[in-house]
Amino acid sequence: MSLSNELAKERSRAAAERTLMAWIRTSLSLITFGFGIDRIVSALYAGIDNKSDPQSISRNVGLCFIAIGTLALLSAAFNHHQDLRRINRGDFTYSSRLSLSFVVAIALILVGLFAFVGILL
Template sequence: MTEFEPPPRPTNLNNELAKERNRAAAERTLMAWIRTCLALIGFGFGIDRVVTVLDAGTGDNHIEPLLLSRFLGLAFIALGTIALLAASLDHRRELKRIRRDDYLYTPRTSQALSVAVILAFLGVVAFFGIVLGALLD
């Protein structure tokens, strides 16, 4: 066998190509999660920086809307970080499943739905915090 000899042909080329398509799809999915999580982390960081500047400008550390905004900023950062870790673990698990020869579809909980529910909860908290802050002023 020489150095330039091609590798042996797989026994079932269709299966190998399907595995490659699934692997590429898993890579695209991970990249989409990375973009989404980066946006969440960046948005949370931006909220926290704006609140810090506003808080430093007033000199009063007990303003409720600023505390709510800081909480929301940190919640976005935490959600982005946790979602990124979950997406990375899911990607690794998916690649292991593709490498196996007994690959079978198994339904799983949607990570996107979980993130959407948490974002909806944070939106409701922000909405009521703003409404209550406006009513109390």
């Protein structure tokens, strides 16, 4: 074990920590946004008897954001744990894997389409 190898491991661990913290911020934003959508629309339509029910649409969209945020956080924690295990083993070979950012982007596109169609109809 040389000092340069140990310092490289520490830099890799610090980078993995920063990545996890970024995912925590992103997930928290998604969860908060989902909660906010539901609460704001519920407050706006409180006491209004309307045939169209924007509350159910906003509730479903809000729940989707909360679910995406929670699943992204769970997946980020799992990926972080795997990265730390790889660093400890010294396994630095590149392995292709599905990007968490891409999965979250696709999920948000689907929620956006769902919201668009729900509001349009």
